Amino acid sequence: MSNNTMKHESEFELVENPDALAERLVQSEEFVVRHKNLLIGLFVAIAAAVVGGFLYYQNQQTKNQEALAAMFQAEYYLEADSLNKAMNGDGQNAGFKTVADEYGSTKAGKLANFYAGVVSLKQGKYQEALDYLEEFKSDDLLLQARAYSLQGDANLELGKKEEAAALYKKAADHKANDFFSPQYLMKAAVAYESANQYAEAVEVYEKVINDYPVSPEVNDAKKYKARAEGLAKK
Template sequence: MSKIPFTGKSQQARQQQQRVVSSDPLQPAEAYNPEHPLLEDPDALALRLAESEDFLRRNKNILLGLMSIVVLAIAAGFGYYMWRGSQDTKGQAVMFQAVDYWEADSLNKALKGDGRNLGLERVAAEYSGTDAGNLANFYAGVASLKKGEYKKAIDYLEDFSSDDYLVQARAFALIGDAHLELNQAKEAANFYNKAATHNANEFFSPGYLLKEATARELAKDYEGAIAAYDKIITDYATAAEVTEAKQYKARAEGLAGK
């Protein structure tokens, strides 16, 4: 219980006291309302403190439980962060040999492993959620695409994401290549468009747009193809692809009946 004494003053006495201590001598006493009534009224402050102490006493177990949950959540988050960091380091190490096989075009060993070292498929699965597992998805997607396993390539590449705009755009374009091999021209065109517009630049975007236009022609979307050719001609006037874009645009316009 608070040690602030109970004054025993009536409500009327307290109101009179408030009228006396008004900070504005020009303001009528009866119109004065203190900005912080608890500071002006020790009895009210004592009552509020008593209520707070009683609330804490009655809900002590609940409050302690909530605090424990918060502490455990923080500890678990920190532990997961440390574990994930160690897993990523381990994943990078075990993936080293698989990447060597990938660079040497030994695609089966790159994907499946060599009996002693893990392949990209297992790295992607066992180290999912780490940077190593994410990168394994990209390598596995490219290897699957080269092997003609187009659906697997799409799955791996769609599970890959990168903060590097050029690498991410490349992944979108490769997904487009896989869809085109599966005779899914419309889907291919959409991914080529994603590649072209993801951090659009004069070095790679014109090539992706040319692929998009070709895929849209295969899908008989001639208006879409013309729009892609126009974007190359208008936005990337100095690109090497402009000459082809002008030629193919005329062909697409003829097919569209223009």
């Protein structure tokens, strides 16, 4: 007899036979009595998890608003190219460093890491820039791609040319688009050339030419590709 047939017969017995239904209810009641403490503990744990999750969400929302407010003046200083004040604050208003340290788990705090990375790059502090940028994570795909590219810049300045090229390619592939992707690919190709990896550079130039044929970078890609092919043969 199949499992489905046995299941249907059992359900039919419960509907048609009051004694069977009563017996099933008694069994259920006995189970509850035997495992009362376990069930209570389970319900309490579920309730605590729900309440805890709600409170955590509310707290994160509050902290995110605090971080945005704290970062407002720092953004102004960055636009004004007052890099030290943007990073460290002005004595009254926090800088990106403080916001990133205190609110790093929030969206605004992660954005502060991005800005701190930008400031560090401008100041020539390349390892510090890399550390901040690696902490940045965002569901804004274009901004995340930009962060990968900036990590590439930091690596390139640190002499890590292959790592830089890989990050530029990662930026290009992250939500690939006709405007930014060819720019990132060109940076990757140049990084490969500076590492004397001309065959890899040729492949990247070809990707620009084939995948982004109407981009402004195509003419340079064709020209540099020919040069890289010549160097690869030497």
